[in-house]
Amino acid sequence: MPIPDDRLPPPRFNAARHCLADNARLRGDKTALVMVGEGQASRLTYAEADRAVRGIAAGLLGLGLKPGDRVMIRMGNEADYVLVYFGALAAGLVALPSSPQLTADEAAFLMDNAGVAAVVVGRGFDRPAEAGGRLWLDAEAIAAMKAGEPLPDYADTAADDPATLVYTSGTTSRPKGVLHAHRAIWGRRPMHAHWLGLTETDVMLHAGTMNWTYTLGVGITDPWACGATTVLYNGPRDRGVWPGLIEAHGATIFAAVPSVYRQILKYADLAAHDLSGLRHGVTAGEALSADLLAEWTARTGLPLYEALGMSEISTYVSSGPTIPVRSGSPGRPQPGRCVAILPVEGAPEPLPQGETGLLAVHRSEPGLMLGYWQRPEEEAAVMRGDWFAGGDLASLDADGYLWFHGRNDDLMNAMGYRVSPVEVESALAAHPDVAEVGVTELAVRADVRVIAAFVVPRPGATPDADALIAWCNERLAGYKCPREIRFLEALPRTANGKVQRKRLAEP
Template structure:
């Protein structure tokens, strides 16, 4: 897409993320397919003209309801086209989009509504909101969305500043409750280094993304990045059969495919790659979990296609990667993308970048346009992640002499499950409420060479009987599917430090012993 700002690191002072992704596409290529929403045997196609018309209709409809710039709009829907349109519609209106997962329990959804102070909740795809949790919020359903899409469009995109809030993403933190990561409109522009150097996107590409809508990996890599260059996005809303992805690549001529490493592993095992024509695929992209050398080799041998990894987090998305301009070095997620200001800082002491080869905390400079505005109503946690002019997310790493990053774990106990960050505190809080549980620790449990699952390590109350299935069912009623433990192990005591803190890193070894 022609762009006079292509070489600028920062967006213009007045910048709207929805306008950036849609306005020029609607003007230059209105009839080109922008989105293919694939269901179980169905496919809905929307052109760039269709998308912009619907987005601006939704934007006008939201404002006509009395919502004001900066109000939060919580989206509680499954993978459906209206999720996409609501997300960009909120941005187009100058509102703050709050994507949420349809897997959330009623209690989890109520927490997000209350904590965010959402002014409106949009539901679809079988999702519900408990009437007692709604309070005075607006509740919009499929019929309301249809009316807004058909109504008069917003005359012009909201004249937002680049630093105005645009999206509020909830992610697991170091407490027992998720925390909101607030991003500005500029974050969408700040994705350009990953778009160019990890994904290598061009107007002629077709991006197939395997993620769900509530995830920044999907909203960014699956939608905003392709649309920023006029490419086509393909998303899926059918049964989660690993064998479907090679069929979708072949059917829609996908040139890029994005997923988490776990899904690539499942595709290799169940996908029957040899039965599909994958000639359109240029390369695969993966993030959310570390990519093992074994999986990288297996994918390349099975498909003959490159697989490019990226490292990132909700606060900044991906900023380390391999890609068309950064050769793969097995075992490393790659280098800092060109234009990023990345350093390794000492774990303790002054925030002075360390030389190549020395291990420390991975940090990104505060001037990075993709960096969050901050944590929603948690200034104390913002202070914890800032070291001088550097944002430090807790990853331990080192940069080698060639600039490649080598990941060495985390400086805290956050877990990764299917690409989502999950706080052990949140899972422990749920298990602790069970009447049979006296003490609990939660950590990742390795089940294969490069696969780990969330596990609850439980000390029972006196006279309580071990019932792993009962505890898993208890969690299923209170936690989204991706947060739930997959296994329960019973211990006589939890490993603790001399000060009494649970040593989560020793839990798996204690259970094995």
């Protein structure tokens, strides 16, 4: 049951043109992006964004980059991040967004693995020896491109041409690249009506940073695809800042992970702010607990719509304006999606309602990735006939609502990022005081799970938990590091000697 033809993008399709060209023509003076920091907010209109993006595209091509070359973005939460991202797409290049939290070694792996041709950096990033002969572009270089002669038109790319390469955890100790086509932005369209309730009149305030695909997608790409306005915050960390920003900027939709909503309820003075313009909140990245949903709804009187997704396809199951909230479930497959539950073993034939199996999406879905970058073995592992099954265990009830039953593998969820325990274990195993280590998620509250490492010390060693966490911080991005270290005499293993990670968290 493939996706119907009327849901497929046109054969020639450029994602950056889709988000900017018509907006620049029809509503050029409208604010596209607001960056709020310590000082006065900076604003970018659609005409300015379109001009800057085409200027960057021309500048990148003028340096000799060819269609399909990878451009790594290594910046903090600044407006140029999104302009460079869309500039690469506008030029027919492949954008590789990365996190500023990555260590030098992690960033060097991405450069080498992706065969990066150019690295665009923001403030505070010096050129490392690992950069080799790659083009290294700083803020001054990008400013010159924005001021230069723009590309007359967006690249004439095919819908299936590669556009974005994002890295996520795989089954090995190194991340894997998820390669998306230009059509992935077209594939997001069911989210607009059925999860976000997004139209051109909306103001979207997103609590994330630009390097996160949740922010690049929901916070920027979706509003721009609809002609709406995006508001992002890059000021000092303040858990209670969001209600004030909602009021000050007239936000109609607020997007964040569940933990941010919990922080708002705990630290913000909701009564001191006028939230009457806010229609609803949306959340993804982590499971939304029933008690948090109930408290948010009771104290604000506003709906909170959850979505389930992953790097390979973004969010495709949700509640929303057309899908009533059902506590404990992330919602139903969005209308137009082709979703099924498959047996864990055996032929990939969809299971009946109520049975638990692998959550799967049909390969004709336009939002589905092109594949894993140079990882054919992992790609083969997730394709089951005509279905992509990413490892989530779930069931569908009689009303079509999805119920999540965990993972069929050991991948963890850390602040909305998928993290491989193997990657964390490899970092800790290199410590001289560690004989063995197993890593898994640990529930610290009903709706909060953290990465925990269970360490068997070497004979005679007395390692310190804080020192081991500091060791990890030197080798891994912050979101990958364990929040808790526990010491054991031995790790639980199967009869064949394999570490049983899921048993580590047992009392």
